[in-house]
Amino acid sequence: xxxxxxxxxxxxxxxxxxxxxxxxxxxxxxxxxxxxxxxxxxxxxxxxxxxxxxxxxxxxxxxxxxxxxxxxxxxxxxxxxxxxxxxxxxxxxxxxxxxxxxxxxxxxxxxxxxxxxxxxxxxxxxxxxxxxxxxxxxxxxxxxxxxxxxxxxxxxxxxxxxxxxxxxxxxxxxxxxxxxxxxxxxxxxxxxxxxxxxxxxxxxxxxxxxxxxxxxxxxxxxxxxxxxxxxxxxxxxxxxxxxxxxxxxxxxxxxxxxxxxxxxxxxxxxxxxxxxxxxxxxxxxxxxxxxxxxxxxxxxxxxxxxxxxxxxxxxxxxxxxxxxxxxxxxxxxxxxxxxxxxxxxxxxxxxxxxxxxxxxx
Ligand SMILES: NC(=O)c1ccc[n+]([C@@H]2O[C@H](COP(=O)([O-])OP(=O)(O)OC[C@H]3O[C@@H](n4cnc5c(N)ncnc54)[C@H](O)[C@@H]3O)[C@@H](O)[C@H]2O)c1
Ligand SMILES: [Zn+2]
Ligand SMILES: [Zn+2]
Numbered sequence: 001x002x003x004x005x006x007x008x009x010x011x012x013x014x015x016x017x018x019x020x021x022x023x024x025x026x027x028x029x030x031x032x033x034x035x036x037x038x039x040x041x042x043x044x045x046x047x048x049x050x051x052x053x054x055x056x057x058x059x060x061x062x063x064x065x066x067x068x069x070x071x072x073x074x075x076x077x078x079x080x081x082x083x084x085x086x087x088x089x090x091x092x093x094x095x096x097x098x099x100x101x102x103x104x105x106x107x108x109x110x111x112x113x114x115x116x117x118x119x120x121x122x123x124x125x126x127x128x129x130x131x132x133x134x135x136x137x138x139x140x141x142x143x144x145x146x147x148x149x150x151x152x153x154x155x156x157x158x159x160x161x162x163x164x165x166x167x168x169x170x171x172x173x174x175x176x177x178x179x180x181x182x183x184x185x186x187x188x189x190x191x192x193x194x195x196x197x198x199x200x201x202x203x204x205x206x207x208x209x210x211x212x213x214x215x216x217x218x219x220x221x222x223x224x225x226x227x228x229x230x231x232x233x234x235x236x237x238x239x240x241x242x243x244x245x246x247x248x249x250x251x252x253x254x255x256x257x258x259x260x261x262x263x264x265x266x267x268x269x270x271x272x273x274x275x276x277x278x279x280x281x282x283x284x285x286x287x288x289x290x291x292x293x294x295x296x297x298x299x300x301x302x303x304x305x306x307x308x309x310x311x312x313x314x315x316x317x318x319x320x321x322x323x324x325x326x327x328x329x330x331x332x333x334x335x336x337x338x339x340x341x342x343x344x345x346x347x348x349x350x351x352x353x354x355x356x357x358x359x360x361x
Contacts, residue, residue: 002026003033007117007135008342009125010059013051017061017343022125023118024137027073031113032142034085037154038336039133040064041345041357042162042190048128049346052282056126060117061342062134062359063089063127066158069145076142084150086161086319088311089129091143105173105308111141129162134342134359146311148319155336155358156322156329160315162306163356164332167194167255168318169307170278172202175251179203184240184249184268186231188216190332190355191278192255193223199251200224201327208243210236210264213352223331231264240268248273257281263289272298278307336360 007022027033039062048059069083079085091111092099098106112130117139119125125132132138148157159165167190171177175195183199185192188211199207200223209220210229217228229239241248248270254261257279265275266289294301307314321327334354337345345357 003137004120005136006339007132008061008339010049010057010061012057013055014049017049017346019340021120022060022135023120024135024139025115025117027071027076027139028115029074030076030111030142031073031115031139032076032079032145033070033137033139034067034087034145035070035137036065036067036133036135037361038066038158039359040159040161040163041342041349041359043349044162045128045134045342046346046349054126058119058123058125059128060125060132060135061128063087063129063131064158064162065131065133066154066161067133070137072142079142079145079147083145083147085145085147086157086311086315087131087133087140088144088146088161088315089131090306090309090311091141092310105306105310111143113139113141115139134339136361146315148316149323152319152323155333155360157319158358159329159332159356160318163190164194164329165309165314165318166278166304166307167191168198168201169309169314170253170255170276170304171195171198171251173308174278174302174304175253175274175276177202177204177251180205181250182206182208182244182270184208184210184252184265185220186210186236186252186254186261186265187256187279188220189255189352192253193220193332193355195253195255195278196220196225197223197328201321206244206249208240208249210240216352219331219355223328236264237267244270250274251276253278255279259285259287262287266297266301269297269299274299275301276304277302278304332356333358
């Protein structure tokens with residue numbers, strides 16, 4: 001029997017989000033219904049509401065979540081009812097060229113549920129990133145459910161479903177940060193702060209946090225930054241060089257995603273160092289610079305999509321590290337809120353007041 005639950009939708013571009021009744025169908029072949037326990041408020045949810053991702057309104061928002069599998073459809077063998085899972089937006093297909101080449105984190109044919117959740121009048125909803133977890137229950141593809149240790153609280157585990165994974169992975173997977181590296185992270189919101197935690201976890205000897213907001217720099221220090229640079233007061237490139245014996249950092253992560261910060265990342269890097277772009281630029285942004293500088297600096301210029309994560313590999317491992325006290329996920333949760341408070345949380349996020357507001361049930 002289809003179930004009626006409460007969910008948060010963006011009905012049209014720019015309008016405040018609404019809490020409405022959502023119809024969740026029974027899971028079909030390959031699908032699962034998940035009872036959501038926690039779902040973080042991510043910048044991408046706001047982008048959806050503002051029409052920045054697409055025009056498939058109404059959207060059922062929320063995608064950074066953990067919960068318990070309630071029921072599964074025909075043919076589902078990877079998860080069973082009662083499993084504690086983190087929802088992912090990279091359920092890899094196993095068959096595309098990237099998967100067959102052994103690089104499934106570049107899979108371009110990822111799975112989402114086949115059926116749609118709807119409003120009571122039958123209007124089909126588009127689930128944000130194929131998840132739609134600002135809802136009591138949601139319908140996903142079973143491959144989007146990654147089973148992890150159920151002793152982890154959902155508030156912490158759910159963070160790995162998006163922003164924190166993107167930041168951790170930007171350092172660990174894309175940037176390949178390792179012992180003794182010097183790392184600078186520009187922009188220390190949820191994503192950048194996670195990149196700092198990731199660099200520390202990997203054994204970087206110097207982790208430089210750069211932001212324009214002193215509150216974010218304090219938080220970055222708490223998460224393991226060894227040095228901070230306030231980009232409002234100081235020249236970022238000079239400051240990073242000064243903190244790295246004049247060389248520049250081995251890896252610089254741009255967690256803002258603007259031409260200004262990307263250029264800072266480019267020039268604040270040592271010869272043959274790595275730039276990782278994890279902040280998402282808008283379509284009108286362009287960059288102009290001498291090609292000779294690209295040649296002369298060498299190294300690699302990379303982008304990081306979802307931290308190049310492979311959920312089945314990375315989520316259980318990161319949850320284990322959290323449970324051992326080696327990954328401070330709780331420090332990312334600024335507040336827990338109710339489903340009716342998402343709009344207010346967007347305001348706090350926009351004002352830079354929070355790393356993460358997390359909806360809990
Ligand atoms: N690549 C991915 O897979 C992925 C996944 C999730 C989010 N993101 C993107 O990552 C970016 C960061 O997300 P977030 O949730 O951390 O956002 P956020 O708003 O919480 O953080 C942005 C931080 O950058 C700082 N900042 C702004 N301008 C700056 C400047 N010129 N110099 C230094 N610091 C500056 C802000 O003070 C803030 O602390 C966004 O663009 C988001 O869309 C990417
Ligand atoms: Zn694939
Ligand atoms: Zn997100």
